[in-house]
Amino acid sequence: MIKKLPNNKYEIVVVGGGMVGATFAISLSKILGSDCPPILVVEAASVKNQENSAPSYDARSTALSFGSRAILENSGIWEDLNEVVEPINEIQISDKGHFGSTRLSCKEQNVDALGYVIENSDLGAVLSARLESSLAIDYFSPGEIRKASPTQNGMRLIIGRGGVSYQVDAKLMVLADGGRSPICQQLGIQKFLKNYEQRAIIANVSPQKPHKNIAFERFTPDGPFAMLPLRSFDDQNRCSMVCVTNEQESEEIMQMTKGQLIATLQEKFGSRLGKINHIGERYDFPLKLSIAKEQVRPGLVLLGNVAHTLHPVAGQGMNLALRDIHVLVNCLDRGIKRQINPGDMSLLQGYIDEQSFDHGKTTSFTDNVVGLFSSNKASSILGRKLGILSLELFPMLRKSFAAEAMGLIRK
Ligand SMILES: Cc1cc2nc3c(=O)[nH]c(=O)nc-3n(C[C@H](O)[C@H](O)[C@H](O)COP(=O)(O)OP(=O)(O)OC[C@H]3O[C@@H](n4cnc5c(N)ncnc54)[C@H](O)[C@@H]3O)c2cc1C
The missing domain is CATH 3.30.9.10 (D-Amino Acid Oxidase, subunit A, domain 2)
Known part of the structure; x- marks a missing residue:
């Protein structure tokens, strides 16, 4: 469903309205309130179409930690999840x-x-309803980013739907398009991989x-x-x-x-x-374990599976992404209120400086647990x-x- 055709300029474009991209956009709009610049979320799959549903919203379930509950409470999402979590x-x-x-x-x-x-399909339904009803978010779905290239002031994106395409400029592109991410490859971002x-x-x-x-x-x-x-x-x-x-x-x-x-x-x-x-x-x-070797660039930040895909043994993937979202939203909040361009490296570097210890610790912990489980x-x-x-x-x-x-x- 298309809520609105995209404009040709945004402060922030989120690529991928899966569990991570959607949570980020909703959290940012909630924290910034009326200061929130319009955010475009582009999602390739239609959540309501079961045959072609977004990968995040499949038959899996996700175990959320206490910290994640607090983050989701902060962003106002938890109140809609209360009924559906076990x-x-x-x-x-x-x-x-x-x-x-x-x-x-x-x-x-x-x-x-x-x-x-929480069942991913329930989380998906809650997040999609929020994306659709938010006044701060333009939700374009189904629609896909076909090309992204850096500009002097951010990123230029080509968004497509069927035979129609739109050119959109963004000061910050939040890439949350999952582990396969052709856009990441297109931008030449290398990954550390372990199968x-x-x-x-x-x-x-x-x-x-x-x-x-x-x-x-x-x-x-x-x-x-x-x-x-x-x-x-x-x-x-x-x-x-x-x-x-x-x-x-x-x-x-x-x-x-x-x-x-x-x-x-x-x-x-x-x-x-x-x-x-x-x-x-x-x-x-x-x-597999997959870690993007660059998590931020001017006008670009990676979130969720495209940034780090972990073995599910310790139930850490989404919980880590939620901590990333929390820290990134706070950095952007501080920057936007001081009228700093959201794609400015000073903000993005602040985010990565704060989170890199968590990334390293969670990744090595999960990898060690895999070893522990695979040994007799x-x-x-x-x-x-x-x-x-x-x-x-x-x-x-x-x-x-x-x-x-x-x-x-x-x-
Ligand atoms: C079996 C299993 C169990 C797990 N259990 C847990 C758990 O208990 N706890 C936990 O914390 N984590 C768990 N995880 C990890 C968790 O599922 C992931 O961290 C999470 O799904 C990552 O979501 P994402 O939004 O980054 O990526 P995805 O789920 O892949 O979503 C990416 C989205 O981007 C869209 N997209 C892709 N390309 C484009 C494009 N070009 N344009 C527009 N949109 C695009 C896709 O349609 C999709 O909706 C588990 C993982 C697995 C495999």
Whole structure:
């Protein structure tokens, strides 16, 4: 749907109205209020068209940390998510073939929830509705950026829809067009790449027993297996399953009949939630680490998967992007109020200076966890029992959990 045809000049153009681009635009417009210059968001896919829906809004679910909730509250988005998120009240971490499990509960930590699970399609619906109704945002969808080139004062973009194209000048282009990003290639931005030679298979499942707001993380020799709690639907218990495995097994799993698939998943996960009664459509995602070697240039900033694509094992991709959005919005807010060009390097460098430590820490943490999960060495098994994953997802638990976990280590 087109809200409006693009004008030929904008202060800020956001390329990609996926989870990250949309959240950025909405957050900036909320923080700046009436100071917000009109923002153009261009999204290639139409969210309402299921056949061609945006990659962000597929059947996946996203685990959001506390920090992310606070960021989304700040930008006013959380109030629309309250109804659709499922809280995580407990996390159970276990190692297939090894005795014992580690538990964290919100009760012992004295918090409302340890985190929240949102279905990407629900998040997509909320964000799209906000984009469509915002007076500060021109939402052009479906429409795609075909070319971007630097100018003296920012970036020049060619936006297309079918046979029609528009030329738009922007002082700042926020590139949030996902991991494939032909625009990034066009601009000659190099990436550091590491292929994990693993795939994540995701599907929604209905187990026999209710999840009771427990998130399960189970380590298997082939890779981690997670069951995240989802809202029940038509009285059916529902969980979001993420099964990480090597490329060969993932190919086999994708070919299986539903009966074979359920038996395989049941074998990996065990019977904690009873029998898996139903399984929805399955999707698989290749897993890699990809880091853009330049995160900012004059008139350009990269956000989300185009900036850094992480393995989903630690549930960090969207949570990191939300922290980036928070810091970038604050830098732009300060700059725009002082009438500084939003594409000015002084603002963008300020953003990257503030976030580069977080980028490095989150990236290396996630990469280390992948190694830990893929190893059967005794030391790795021990590390897994310490539940590092949960510690990173919920940083406030780190201190108390560390002490507790020591007492839980069993051989
Ligand atoms: C299996 C799996 C599970 C995950 N679980 C978690 C989790 O629990 N917690 C967490 O924090 N993270 C998680 N992540 C990571 C999270 O999904 C990503 O961080 C997030 O999807 C990145 O969103 P994005 O908007 O940057 O990119 P995308 O989702 O790829 O969106 C990019 C958008 O840009 C549009 N676009 C592309 N090209 C153009 C163009 N030329 N013009 C206009 N528009 C364009 C696309 O249509 C799309 O809508 C998971 C990832 C995977 C694979």
